Amino acid sequence: MTSALEDAVISPDVEAPARQPAICASVPGCKSICETCRVRLYAVCSAMSDDDISDLEILSHHLDLPPRTPLFLAGDSARHVFTVTSGAIRLQRDLADGRRQVIGFAMPGDFIGLSLDENYSFSADSLVPSSLCRFERAAFMALSRQKPPLLQRLHLNATHELTIAQDHMVVLGRRRAEERVAAFILRWRQRLARVSGKSANVPLPMGRQDIADHLGLTIETVSRIMARWMRDRIILDVPGGVRVLDDERLSGALSD
Amino acid sequence: MTSALEDAVISPDVEAPARQPAICASVPGCKSICETCRVRLYAVCSAMSDDDISDLEILSHHLDLPPRTPLFLAGDSARHVFTVTSGAIRLQRDLADGRRQVIGFAMPGDFIGLSLDENYSFSADSLVPSSLCRFERAAFMALSRQKPPLLQRLHLNATHELTIAQDHMVVLGRRRAEERVAAFILRWRQRLARVSGKSANVPLPMGRQDIADHLGLTIETVSRIMARWMRDRIILDVPGGVRVLDDERLSGALSD
DNA sequence: CGGGTTATTGATGGTGTTCAAGGGGTGTGG
DNA sequence: CCACACCCCTTGAACACCATCAATAACCCG
Numbered sequence: 001m002t003s004a005l006e007d008a009v010i011s012p013d014v015e016a017p018a019r020q021p022a023i024c025a026s027v028p029g030c031k032s033i034c035e036t037c038r039v040r041l042y043a044v045c046s047a048m049s050d051d052d053i054s055d056l057e058i059l060s061h062h063l064d065l066p067p068r069t070p071l072f073l074a075g076d077s078a079r080h081v082f083t084v085t086s087g088a089i090r091l092q093r094d095l096a097d098g099r100r101q102v103i104g105f106a107m108p109g110d111f112i113g114l115s116l117d118e119n120y121s122f123s124a125d126s127l128v129p130s131s132l133c134r135f136e137r138a139a140f141m142a143l144s145r146q147k148p149p150l151l152q153r154l155h156l157n158a159t160h161e162l163t164i165a166q167d168h169m170v171v172l173g174r175r176r177a178e179e180r181v182a183a184f185i186l187r188w189r190q191r192l193a194r195v196s197g198k199s200a201n202v203p204l205p206m207g208r209q210d211i212a213d214h215l216g217l218t219i220e221t222v223s224r225i226m227a228r229w230m231r232d233r234i235i236l237d238v239p240g241g242v243r244v245l246d247d248e249r250l251s252g253a254l255s256d
Numbered sequence: 257m258t259s260a261l262e263d264a265v266i267s268p269d270v271e272a273p274a275r276q277p278a279i280c281a282s283v284p285g286c287k288s289i290c291e292t293c294r295v296r297l298y299a300v301c302s303a304m305s306d307d308d309i310s311d312l313e314i315l316s317h318h319l320d321l322p323p324r325t326p327l328f329l330a331g332d333s334a335r336h337v338f339t340v341t342s343g344a345i346r347l348q349r350d351l352a353d354g355r356r357q358v359i360g361f362a363m364p365g366d367f368i369g370l371s372l373d374e375n376y377s378f379s380a381d382s383l384v385p386s387s388l389c390r391f392e393r394a395a396f397m398a399l400s401r402q403k404p405p406l407l408q409r410l411h412l413n414a415t416h417e418l419t420i421a422q423d424h425m426v427v428l429g430r431r432r433a434e435e436r437v438a439a440f441i442l443r444w445r446q447r448l449a450r451v452s453g454k455s456a457n458v459p460l461p462m463g464r465q466d467i468a469d470h471l472g473l474t475i476e477t478v479s480r481i482m483a484r485w486m487r488d489r490i491i492l493d494v495p496g497g498v499r500v501l502d503d504e505r506l507s508g509a510l511s512d
Numbered sequence: 513c514g515g516g517t518t519a520t521t522g523a524t525g526g527t528g529t530t531c532a533a534g535g536g537g538t539g540t541g542g
Numbered sequence: 543c544c545a546c547a548c549c550c551c552t553t554g555a556a557c558a559c560c561a562t563c564a565a566t567a568a569c570c571c572g
């Protein structure tokens with residue numbers, strides 16, 4: 001099911017102890033689950049001090065998602081917000097006639113729920129087995145009002161997302177097909193680097209269709225471009241992803 | 257220079273008194289300039305109570321921008337943030353080879369400076385004569401840390417912008433040319449409605465090239481589509497903009 | 513092994529781009 | 543006040559990029 005690359009970088013650590021709501025957080029001597037959380041230092045929780053983290057932990061609820069499972073649907077009442085702790089989540093919007101735009105992919109450390117109205121404006125589902133930390137949205141927002149550093153961190157996250165969204169607008173609006181795919185691989189690789197270190201191996205837990213729907217292309221175009229790069233030894237086909245052989249030429253496809 | 261439509265909806269009110277930095281805010285009995293500000297209730301300032309607004313006002317600096325004048329350039333050190341009080345500002349990113357993506361247009365009440373790193377990631381310039389309220393970014397952010405409602409408001413703004421950005425990704429990634437132009441006119445009209453009320457007249461202070469660069473199209477395509485709509489009596493050419501004659505069919509071009 | 517899904521590859525065609533020329537409005541200077 | 547220049551927009555014709563259609567191949571999982 002999951003390939004070697006996915007296991008190495010994205011998939012949940014099966015040896016990690018199963019988590020429970022942190023009732024134990026109030027018991028002296030009991031280790032907080034947040035303390036052992038692998039995204040503790042990246043995620044929004046990093047805004048909470050070790051002393052304050054229990055306030056957040058009390059609100060948290062651990063969630064394991066099998067592969068290809070919906071987390072929520074566009075239009076659902078937006079009751080929860082999430083932090084991804086492992087795996088990969090696909091965020092998408094659908095048009096009535098079946099056209100699809102993949103808004104983005106959430107990876108470990110990412111926060112889902114920033115751009116929320118009363119209802120979710122996009123759908124979210126897992127690509128691979130994933131784990132999330134779930135919070136009641138109302139309670140989470142209430143806490144953020146009591147803990148300014150948390151709110152600041154949320155705001156920082158939102159502005160960062162906004163910059164990424166603007167980057168992507170340039171890709172969708174003004175880049176040619178080849179440039180789009182190159183930009184995608186390079187950026188996805190860069191985001192992975194924060195979680196699992198810089199590597200020539202780039203796991204791609206999403207399918208070609210997902211990449212196409214993210215880049216405003218068809219699956220055939222994505223496939224053809226990547227096939228050409230493989231023939232030209234720019235990338236190498238690796239189960240579960242690709243390996244970048246010629247960074248130079250891949251970046252060169254961006255000409256900017 | 258400015259057409260009737262622009263004057264009516266977008267341009268600065270020349271009869272408004274010229275503004276000065278609000279030194280007078282601390283003088284008892286002296287009216288705050290924010291009190292008479294036309295975007296006081298829409299902009300981020302709405303998060304500040306009438307009592308607290310002077311803290312913000314002290315940091316503010318009024319700015320008048322002639323038409324087609326740069327506010328800042330991508331790459332500039334991001335020293336300021338802004339609130340638009342009148343006019344219209346174009347936000348764009350440029351590629352090395354001259355391709356351009358218009359990220360968005362800011363109108364009265366809009367806040368510019370959400371997605372900021374140390375340097376501006378996009379350029380901003382006025383389309384028509386515009387007025388802005390300028391703040392030192394560092395001081396503004398410091399104040400937001402002291403006034404949680406302001407920070408909350410900034411965060412709300414950021415999430416709202418993020419939703420708009422995601423909407424636009426769908427337009428750029430999965431909409432046909434005609435749908436893109438329809439979506440643009442309808443959304444621009446809707447945004448204007450908040451400032452100047454609902455109207456069939458839609459001022460378009462930006463040029464066809466700007467619209468094209470916003471929608472990932474060429475100026476010829478935008479021109480052809482709008483010309484066809486004019487022949488079909490769906491819209492009417494009005495100096496400085498268009499008038500929507502057949503809301504039904506224009507919305508129908510979106511099929512969703 | 514077999515069924516279904518996903519990816520690849522090829523042939524053809526359409527939507528929007530590119531190239532090119534002309535129109536219309538506005539501001540300026542004679 | 544008119545002439546001219548400039549810019550922006552419009553319109554037409556040819557082309558290109560990517561989409562569509564179609565068939566096969568690879569893969570995964572039951």
